[in-house]
Amino acid sequence: TVTAGDPTFAGPLTGVQLGLTCYHCCEPEVKAEFDPQVYEDQVGMMEMVLDVEDIQKEMQPIREQYCKYLGK
DSSP states (O other): OTTTOOTTSOSTTTTOOOOOOOOOTTSHHHHTTSOHHHHHHHTHHHHHHSOHHHHHHHHHHHHHHHOSOSOO
16 A cells, blocks of 8 residues: 555545555565564564465556656
8 A cells, every 4th residue: 555555445545645665564564673582572483384485476566667766
């Protein structure tokens, strides 16, 4: 929603592309910002069952296509 606009066409961001750079919390760029113990307590169990590499592969093209603030 914050990158490409509200896909449901039901909210105030319908048709509004903010172009914000978004990351999944399991991506290394974000994971590195967490206190390691907090990350382990809050995300560690989910990270074990998620395919982080697939998440990265899916998120990268979205950022490249829609994000306005990547410092290109």
